[in-house]
Amino acid sequence: MKDSRRGFTVVEMVVVIVIIGLLVAVAIPVVSNQLEKVQANACAGDREAARNLVAAAIQLDDSFLGSLYDGEPWDTVAGQLRGAGAYLTDISCPSGGTFSIEKGDHSVSVVCSKHTGGGDIDIETPSQGLLKDFISYLEAHQGQPNSDNSSMRGKFFEENGNKWPTMTIDGGDGTVYQYEPFFQTNTRDPQNTWLFARVGDGTNLLNSWYVPLVYDPIDDVWYQRVRANGTPDNYSITSFANTQSLHDEVSTSRLWKAVRVTYLK
Numbered sequence: 379m380k381d382s383r384r385g386f387t388v389v390e391m392v393v394v395i396v397i398i399g400l401l402v403a404v405a406i407p408v409v410s411n412q413l414e415k416v417q418a419n420a421c422a423g424d425r426e427a428a429r430n431l432v433a434a435a436i437q438l439d440d441s442f443l444g445s446l447y448d449g450e451p452w453d454t455v456a457g458q459l460r461g462a463g464a465y466l467t468d469i470s471c472p473s474g475g476t477f478s479i480e481k482g483d484h485s486v487s488v489v490c491s492k493h494t495g496g497g498d499i500d501i502e503t504p505s506q507g508l509l510k511d512f513i514s515y516l517e518a519h520q521g522q523p524n525s526d527n528s529s530m531r532g533k534f535f536e537e538n539g540n541k542w543p544t545m546t547i548d549g550g551d552g553t554v555y556q557y558e559p560f561f562q563t564n565t566r567d568p569q570n571t572w573l574f575a576r577v578g579d580g581t582n583l584l585n586s587w588y589v590p591l592v593y594d595p596i597d598d599v600w601y602q603r604v605r606a607n608g609t610p611d612n613y614s615i616t617s618f619a620n621t622q623s624l625h626d627e628v629s630t631s632r633l634w635k636a637v638r639v640t641y642l643k
């Protein structure tokens with residue numbers, strides 16, 4: 379009788395070892411791919427949490443946005459948030475990547491050095507915010523008697539505590555400008571609204587035609603009126619037929635110079 383309990387032959391052992399080896403070779407990348415996916419997902423979730431915190435902080439305090447800079451490490455941002463009283467659990471990349479701020483003109487994002495993807499938070503500039511509020515105000519009062527520019531500006535000013543917001547020009551001489559909405563009543567379209575700014579501390583409701591600075595809502599840029607020699611002209615008289623013609627003029631004329639501004643309270 380043949381011994382049925384005989385061991386494996388060398389060939390059988392080799393075959394088994396080779397098969398196990400093949401399985402392991404296939405399984406390790408599958409497992410590590412899965413692990414990478416899990417870590418990438420966890421990282422994306424942490425970056426989203428970080429972005430949400432940043433968005434909330436900006437909503438609570440405009441100046442927080444100004445304090446963020448492109449490339450700022452997340453740790454410093456987190457430190458600022460903690461300093462302001464936010465309760466922050468550890469937000470970090472599970473693969474050891476480092477988080478930092480990516481700041482564009484109209485967006486803020488939290489990026490990872492090891493993982494990509496994830497959305498930006500769109501940031502509304504104070505200019506866009508004021509314009510949006512004024513357009514909503516116009517829309518709510520459409521068709522009422524006295525819905526012309528000066529009446530609407532006047533009422534809006536009153537409702538905002540008799541205050542216009544203020545700003546300075548970056549790289550300028552520190553002059554404070556108050557900025558205000560203007561509605562081109564002739565068009566009867568609340569979208570034909572833009573902002574202008576003039577020297578002032580924000581308490582002045584003067585309906586004058588002097589427009590040293592205008593805001594182009596189409597590209598969210600402030601333009602300063604300059605003389606032919608390039609020096610600022612605070613006493614130019616300007617009017618535009620509608621938002622589009624404003625955009626066309628300021629973005630092409632040498633008498634309007636695009637400027638960056640810093641928003642004050």
Ligand SMILES: [Zn+2]
Binds near residue numbers: 475492493
């Ligand atoms: Zn990461």
